[in-house]
Amino acid sequence: MAGLETGDILNWLRREDEGSLKQLQCLADKARRENVGEAVHLRGLLEISNHCIRSCHYCGLRAPHKQLQRYRLSEDEILESATLAMRRGYGTVVMQSGQDPVIETDWLAQVIRRIKRQTSLAITLSLGESSVADLETWLRAGADRYLLRFETSNRQLYNRIHPSLPNEHSDRIALLTTLKELGYETGSGIMVGIPGQTFESLAADIALFAKLELDMIGLGPFVPHPLTPLGQAAAQIDLASDDQVPNTEKMVLKVLALTRLVCPRTNIPSTTALATIDPTDSYEAGLCWGANVIMPNVTPAHYRQLYEIYPAKICGRQTDTDIHEQILACIRVSGRTIGVGRGDSPAYLARRKGVV
């Protein structure tokens, strides 16, 4: 299945009949079982700052969103949350933020070193388009992984929804290659159902996952945020057009399954955005369609509600304990086991050993 061509991917994306969908789900579930096993790895998601200098048209944290109350966690708050993640048995803490230049490179390096000294956690960073010098410093301090979604491989669409900063040419795809060369376990991903996203471009996104040989891939539905340009456009655009990818759960699950088929040894989370559009089955559907990771939120509750990338994130109003218990139950119901240890992706481990 790793040989799936863009045309085959496109055909699968267009299929709607129950028989085809069942077949796709079974193929993805089998590939997941054979390549990454039954374990579901848990990553504590820690949203360390909601400040952002960018103006992405889809995101609630965008700089022009002046009404949003901004926060930045202190070193001690980060350490406390990382310790909570470890106590809960998670193997990794994921430090995510808007693109926030006030987070000083050396300060974060110090925080990384403290987490490494005091816990056995793997550290994932997801801080936007960082400079190579910063990435090198954090790697030396002990960071293991970096997540940077390319959002869409369609250049025109990307430029439309992701304005470059003055004196900068934003090229996340190039930065992903750099991350891998530096030695990061590297992740990326997309949103499904961005207004203006066609089936052809979505098929190209999935093919690009395979070409980039990513270690981690996160994807979820585009969820319109009413206070963003794209959230407002979503109300007007012709979402019924034949070319427009819908932002439905079914479409996201198809993309998830195809991603598992083209990147069988990659770590793929069942994301909060997916759980948000259908809270009834929460993270479970994703686990059945190829996912092997869940990222429970460990951000202190009073900050969590301010990290509003899109409205009504399911974790927005739940306590840590609620989320934790709900996720453990979901893993049990799915007949899966809870991952132990860091949960590096087999794709990454093979690359490190020089085995392809």
Ligand code: 5AD
């Ligand atoms: N809907 C869904 N996902 C979003 N993201 C940002 N804004 C939205 C939205 N409105 C995703 C992007 C980003 C990740 C952190 O959150 O893919 O990379």
